[in-house]
Amino acid sequence: MEILGRERRRRWSQVEKLEIVAAVGVNGETLARVARRYDVSRSQIYNWRHLFRKRGLLPAPVGPIFLPVDIGAPMHAEPALEDRMVSPLIVELCLPQGRCLRFDSGIEAAALTRLIRSVEAA
Incomplete structure (x- = not known):
């Protein structure tokens, strides 16, 4: 130097x-x-x-690099999703014939498909 x-x-x-x-x-x-x-x-x-x-004077690291980890006392974690009170999200679907369906966002795809087909057929 x-x-x-x-x-x-x-x-x-x-x-x-x-x-x-x-x-x-x-x-x-x-x-x-x-x-x-x-x-x-x-x-x-x-x-x-x-x-x-x-x-190109310094090689890029190859493979995984392991670092020391210190696991201390657990932090205050967020409650799991299923433990929280979640209000359902209501979805509104307007069909071509002017009919509207309102349903929970958690509805299964197969059940929703059957519901749409039965409403359109009516």
């Missing part, structure tokens, strides 16, 4: 950038920890990784 001029802008070589990007995920290292260790912003590492993948 080299610091140039009054603005003290750091210049990273390609090798250094690749080393930093490659350090993420090794032995469980997170991107945030790697960024702190090298004193680089997380967004800079994301940008470098994107550029390296775009240029």
Whole structure:
């Protein structure tokens, strides 16, 4: 690393950038920890990784990646749909002969078909 001029802008070589990007995920290292260790912003590492993948210098991950998960106390979950009081939705169907049918939205398709055919036949 080299610091140039009054603005003290750091210049990273390609090798250094690749080393930093490659350090993420090794032995469980997170991107945030790697960024702190090298004193680089997380967004800079994301940008470098994107550029390296775009240029074909960094292989794309192959297969599934397993991450550690901490399962703590259960959160307050929404009640299941069948446990909630759900008001039925009423559907109105206007037939060509001027007749209208009103029925629950949960009606089975076969029953609705029979109902429509019997009303049209009447």
